[in-house]
Amino acid sequence: MVEAVETMDGWYSLHDMRSVDWISWKLASEEEREEALASFHKLIEKWEKVEEGKNGSHALYTVVGQKADLMFMFLRPTMEELNELETELNKSKMAEFLIPEHSYVSIIELAKYRKSKDGVDPETLPEVQARLKPILPKWEHICFYPMNRRRIGEENWYTLESDARGKLLYEHSKTGRKYAGKVKQYITGSIGIDDWEWGVTLFAHDPLEFKKIVYEMRFDEASSRYGEFGYFFVGNILKKEAVAAFLHV
Numbered sequence: 001m002v003e004a005v006e007t008m009d010g011w012y013s014l015h016d017m018r019s020v021d022w023i024s025w026k027l028a029s030e031e032e033r034e035e036a037l038a039s040f041h042k043l044i045e046k047w048e049k050v051e052e053g054k055n056g057s058h059a060l061y062t063v064v065g066q067k068a069d070l071m072f073m074f075l076r077p078t079m080e081e082l083n084e085l086e087t088e089l090n091k092s093k094m095a096e097f098l099i100p101e102h103s104y105v106s107i108i109e110l111a112k113y114r115k116s117k118d119g120v121d122p123e124t125l126p127e128v129q130a131r132l133k134p135i136l137p138k139w140e141h142i143c144f145y146p147m148n149r150r151r152i153g154e155e156n157w158y159t160l161e162s163d164a165r166g167k168l169l170y171e172h173s174k175t176g177r178k179y180a181g182k183v184k185q186y187i188t189g190s191i192g193i194d195d196w197e198w199g200v201t202l203f204a205h206d207p208l209e210f211k212k213i214v215y216e217m218r219f220d221e222a223s224s225r226y227g228e229f230g231y232f233f234v235g236n237i238l239k240k241e242a243v244a245a246f247l248h249v
């Protein structure tokens with residue numbers, strides 16, 4: 001019988017993409033813009049405190065291209081906390097000038113494909129816990145896309161035995177490891193939560209590495225036979241100190 005693999009699930013994740021309503025932003029008075037900027041800084045400082053306390057993490061990037069202007073990625077221990085921070089952002093003065101473009105809800109996920117050697121449940125290991133509740137890197141670039149595992153005819157991930165899936169993911173991980181120090185990946189599971197099965201969030205110092213890793217992985221069987229991909233968002237880090245300059249008109 002084909003069995004599902006057991007997953008280890010960590011923090012809840014929200015990718016939130018917004019555009020700036022540049023027309024109303026330009027029409028707003030200097031005072032209103034300052035009020036909006038101050039509300040935004042206050043929120044960022046609040047998120048930083050949560051991160052310092054290791055109760056969540058966040059990332060803020062500008063998006064290149066017309067799909068959005070900003071991409072937030074939030075991680076929190078519960079779905080309620082994600083919703084609270086989303087609502088708080090929506091109620092802020094800044095949000096009066098932001099247009100929601102897209103969102104993606106998922107959960108940091110690791111699969112237990114490898115058998116534990118000494119009977120230790122991997123979920124109890126501190127290094128695994130750190131990966132389930134990660135502090136996101138503040139690297140220069142981000143890339144986000146959702147994906148599915150194929151279920152068409154012979155190319156059906158969900159009729160493969162667990163060992164076969166584990167082998168394909170092991171091959172996949174060998175490609176991934178070549179990018180150590182260049183690309184950091186966060187896989188978030190979204191089966192039953194959002195429209196695709198997984199979200200893939202990559203961070204890199206050099207955006208060319210996104211193209212290189214995704215291209216190279218297309219030739220791994222886990223992707224070439226069993227991967228289906230959605231849309232891509234790519235962007236550059238927006239540090240707190242650079243927010244005012246980004247919004248300056």
Ligand code: VOV
Binds near residue numbers: 111173
């Ligand atoms: C940056 C490098 C990198 C590395 C080292 C890496 C390693 C690993 C390992 C060891 C494992 C299996 C156990 C686990 O940890 O869950 C995975 C799992 C997974 N991956 Fe991966 N992956 C990387 C990177 C990486 C990328 C760039 C992609 C997108 C694929 C592409 O073609 O665009 C991806 C996808 C996934 C997915 C969707 C899963 C879950 C599949 C499932 O069916 O359960 N992944 N991945």
